[in-house]
Amino acid sequence: MVSAKSPFTLRASYCGVYTTAMRVSELPRPSPERILKQVQAEESKRWGAKLKLFLGYAPGVGKSYRMLDEARRRHERGEDVVVGAVQGQQSEEVQAILRKLEAIPQRQTPEGEAIDLDVILRRAPQVCVIDPLAAQNPPGSRHAHRWQDVQELLRNGISVLSSVNLLHVEEYKEKVQAITGKNTTETIPKSFLLAADDIVIVDVPPDLCLWRQGEKLSSTGISNSQERQLSELRELALLLTAEVVDAQLESYVHAHGIEPVFGTHERFLVCMTPHSNALAMIESGERNKERFQGELYAVYVCEPGRSKRERVTIRRYFEAAKKAGASTEVLESDDPISAIVDFARQKRITQIFIGHSAHNSWKDRVFGDPVLRLIRAAEGIDLRVFPH
Amino acid sequence: MPESADTPRGSLKVYLGYAAGVGKTFQMLADGHAAAQRGVDLVLAYFQPHARPDTIGQAHGLEILPHRKIEYRGKIFEELDTEAVLRRQPRIALVDELAHTNIPGSERSKRWEDVQVLLDTGIEVWTTMNVQHIESLNDQIWQITGIQVRETVPDGIVRQAAEIVAVDVTPDALLNRLKRGAIYKPEMVERALSGFFKGSNLGALRELTLRQAAHEVDLRQSAYDETRGFQVPRISEARPSGAVDNQPKERILIHITADPSTAMLIRRGRRVADYLHADCTALFVHQTPELSQLPAEERQAVEKHLRFARSLQIETRILAGIDIAKTVVDFARRNQVTQIFVAHSQVGLLKRLRGKNFTEDIVRLSQDLQVTVVADRSRRQASQ
Numbered sequence: 001m002v003s004a005k006s007p008f009t010l011r012a013s014y015c016g017v018y019t020t021a022m023r024v025s026e027l028p029r030p031s032p033e034r035i036l037k038q039v040q041a042e043e044s045k046r047w048g049a050k051l052k053l054f055l056g057y058a059p060g061v062g063k064s065y066r067m068l069d070e071a072r073r074r075h076e077r078g079e080d081v082v083v084g085a086v087q088g089q090q091s092e093e094v095q096a097i098l099r100k101l102e103a104i105p106q107r108q109t110p111e112g113e114a115i116d117l118d119v120i121l122r123r124a125p126q127v128c129v130i131d132p133l134a135a136q137n138p139p140g141s142r143h144a145h146r147w148q149d150v151q152e153l154l155r156n157g158i159s160v161l162s163s164v165n166l167l168h169v170e171e172y173k174e175k176v177q178a179i180t181g182k183n184t185t186e187t188i189p190k191s192f193l194l195a196a197d198d199i200v201i202v203d204v205p206p207d208l209c210l211w212r213q214g215e216k217l218s219s220t221g222i223s224n225s226q227e228r229q230l231s232e233l234r235e236l237a238l239l240l241t242a243e244v245v246d247a248q249l250e251s252y253v254h255a256h257g258i259e260p261v262f263g264t265h266e267r268f269l270v271c272m273t274p275h276s277n278a279l280a281m282i283e284s285g286e287r288n289k290e291r292f293q294g295e296l297y298a299v300y301v302c303e304p305g306r307s308k309r310e311r312v313t314i315r316r317y318f319e320a321a322k323k324a325g326a327s328t329e330v331l332e333s334d335d336p337i338s339a340i341v342d343f344a345r346q347k348r349i350t351q352i353f354i355g356h357s358a359h360n361s362w363k364d365r366v367f368g369d370p371v372l373r374l375i376r377a378a379e380g381i382d383l384r385v386f387p388h
Numbered sequence: 389m390p391e392s393a394d395t396p397r398g399s400l401k402v403y404l405g406y407a408a409g410v411g412k413t414f415q416m417l418a419d420g421h422a423a424a425q426r427g428v429d430l431v432l433a434y435f436q437p438h439a440r441p442d443t444i445g446q447a448h449g450l451e452i453l454p455h456r457k458i459e460y461r462g463k464i465f466e467e468l469d470t471e472a473v474l475r476r477q478p479r480i481a482l483v484d485e486l487a488h489t490n491i492p493g494s495e496r497s498k499r500w501e502d503v504q505v506l507l508d509t510g511i512e513v514w515t516t517m518n519v520q521h522i523e524s525l526n527d528q529i530w531q532i533t534g535i536q537v538r539e540t541v542p543d544g545i546v547r548q549a550a551e552i553v554a555v556d557v558t559p560d561a562l563l564n565r566l567k568r569g570a571i572y573k574p575e576m577v578e579r580a581l582s583g584f585f586k587g588s589n590l591g592a593l594r595e596l597t598l599r600q601a602a603h604e605v606d607l608r609q610s611a612y613d614e615t616r617g618f619q620v621p622r623i624s625e626a627r628p629s630g631a632v633d634n635q636p637k638e639r640i641l642i643h644i645t646a647d648p649s650t651a652m653l654i655r656r657g658r659r660v661a662d663y664l665h666a667d668c669t670a671l672f673v674h675q676t677p678e679l680s681q682l683p684a685e686e687r688q689a690v691e692k693h694l695r696f697a698r699s700l701q702i703e704t705r706i707l708a709g710i711d712i713a714k715t716v717v718d719f720a721r722r723n724q725v726t727q728i729f730v731a732h733s734q735v736g737l738l739k740r741l742r743g744k745n746f747t748e749d750i751v752r753l754s755q756d757l758q759v760t761v762v763a764d765r766s767r768r769q770a771s772q
Contacts, residue, residue, distance in 0.1 A: 203554040222612040238602035242595050249591040263528045264595040291663045375761050383761040
């Protein structure tokens with residue numbers, strides 16, 4: 001691993017640049033998702049239970065069918081499958097599959113229905129189908145939300161197949177609402193999705209999705225405003241799935257101790273120095289991040305002997321970088337070029353942004369222009385040199 | 389070509405996956421059945437004769453057109469019979485594997501060229517391909533998987549598609565299919581497991597597919613918005629950053645040389661230009677007074693690169709100049725270029741001694757321009 005022998009250290013106080021924002025709490029540590037995933041994985045691993053989610057961007061993409069079709073195939077291969085919850089409206093194909101599978105009826109209360117957790121736990125199947133995942137349990141239930149029921153099933157060694165609509169992911173609720181005007185009260189935290197063992201996106205063109213909802217079919221790409229809205233949701237769902245896959249890839253790389261895979265996702269690194277045009281680089285970085293749906297980082301390699309004015313400038317750059325949505329870090333090293341390249345490799349950077357050196361110092365004349373040295377050192381990474 | 393000016397072009401739909409066996413063909417055939425049931429005049433024009441049993445079953449009930457049989461070196465190969473489809477004139481033709489290279493002796497060398505002929509006559513085509521066959525991704529795929537894909541489809545062909553459908557399956561499920569023998573014959577499974585199906589490759593290719601599909605969806609939204617003047621809060625660009633949207637249009641200039649790394653540079657330039665909605669031009673500068681005075685080998689390499697750039701819809705320019713770096717930079721300034729793309733492989737002491745270090749010279753000369761030094765993505769892989 002790169003981190004084990006990394007020549008750069010994070011020693012912010014030394015630099016006199018960053019006094020308040022860099023605290024121990026900001027040092028690299030496992031994300032909440034990873035912790036949750038570890039906990040869930042450890043609990044369910046004992047039993048080999050797995051959670052598989054089928055994500056769709058809107059009703060009518062065919063999530064239920066894809067999920068139930070997998071349940072049917074598993075049933076036919078001899079796995080012990082039950083259905084714990086089904087959607088109200090069912091197509092003929094879905095009904096045909098449901099007739100082949102054992103159902104555990106939902107618990108009915110005057111305030112609504114809920115999956116019958118106790119019955120399912122007693123029945124102890126290998127796999128339980130829960131369609132959909134987003135549902136509020138009636139008052140008096142063991143858990144407020146159905147996704148918490150699912151966690152209990154997993155803890156008890158029951159694998160779960162379940163379906164989710166983008167609208168019901170907490171972090172996407174507002175975005176979806178802004179596009180469609182549709183609101184929901186029942187949401188699932190995104191961390192729950194990131195912690196799933198498997199996630200599959202069920203993707204169909206918007207016109208087909210609308211056709212299943214009873215509209216006519218156009219089949220020429222986006223042809224009206226409803227399709228335009230759905231297309232926006234579709235893009236979000238694809239990117240969300242890509243994010244989950246990226247997180248899984250990272251866990252795989254960690255678990256197997258192999259070299260990080262990079263190039264699947266654009267990640268930009270802005271190198272800030274007091275005499276570079278850092279604001280232009282940050283602005284361009286932000287634009288690139290948006291366009292590529294990528295990630296933005298900004299670093300400063302701290303050097304001793306910076307004047308007060310230079311420190312003030314750098315602090316201003318840090319603020320601008322944060323505002324642009326960059327993850328910022330201060331690196332300390334005697335060798336700024338290696339520090340940058342090592343940081344870039346660790347973070348799987350695909351493009352480094354660096355400013356032209358304004359003036360040739362005596363060091364540059366002896367050791368060569370730092371920009372040219374970085375070009376030679378940053379093998380495998382694109383380097384974008386900005387005007388001063 | 390038997391088309392008239394008023395025949396509307398057929399639309400193209402691409403089922404995009406990340407490996408053999410993810411279910412692209414199966415999904416296409418399933419959608420084909422659904423359309424046929426609605427009464428759409430649809431034919432299955434080509435699918436792998438050695439397809440997987442599930443897939444063959446799914447083809448049952450569709451109208452299947454005969455393939456063209458071509459003899460090559462004593463063996464019979466089956467190809468798409470473009471003429472047969474034209475004679476039949478269906479509303480929709482299903483053609484598997486867009487990236488396929490036809491056997492020598494076929495009329496056109498690539499299947500995507502056959503598909504162009506069908507589209508030109510107004511036939512709608514549905515087809516399948518994997519993300520690794522997209523031309524501009526070629527180097528990234530090499531960097532990620534260590535495998536160089538030979539059969540590619542120009543980005544412009546994919547861009548024509550009215551619809552892209554991402555066919556998704558988890559790598560675990562795919563590996564199960566592979567091990568059950570549902571994808572390859574037993575003798576090929578081992579090879580697959582040590583190639584594309586190895587370790588983190590599937591996850592990485594899957595992520596690329598999802599991101600590519602999202603990008604394609606995004607491009608189609610922009611195209612729709614431009615024609616309709618559509619007003620919807622664009623989530624992907626609606627972050628509170630006023631400066632971001634008022635940027636002048638970017639112009640990318642790609643510096644072409646005879647160096648083999650130029651192909652990589654062109655692909656990367658095309659890709660970045662697409663994402664940034666930038667204009668893209670490629671420039672070759674020769675030191676000889678006439679292009680024809682270049683050594684034959686160098687001229688051929690350069691011409692190949694210029695053709696390749698044009699095939700990716702990049703405008704090409706050729707200039708004479710004694711000082712190559714200065715000519716490139718002056719051209720960039722005259723033409724309001726915002727970014728010059730140069731290759732990394734022309735960096736280094738040896739190149740400098742041979743006077744071929746254009747990259748460093750361009751960087752040094754263009755203090756007022758952005759220069760992107762594009763990494764040699766094959767070399768990192770080789771050093772792993």
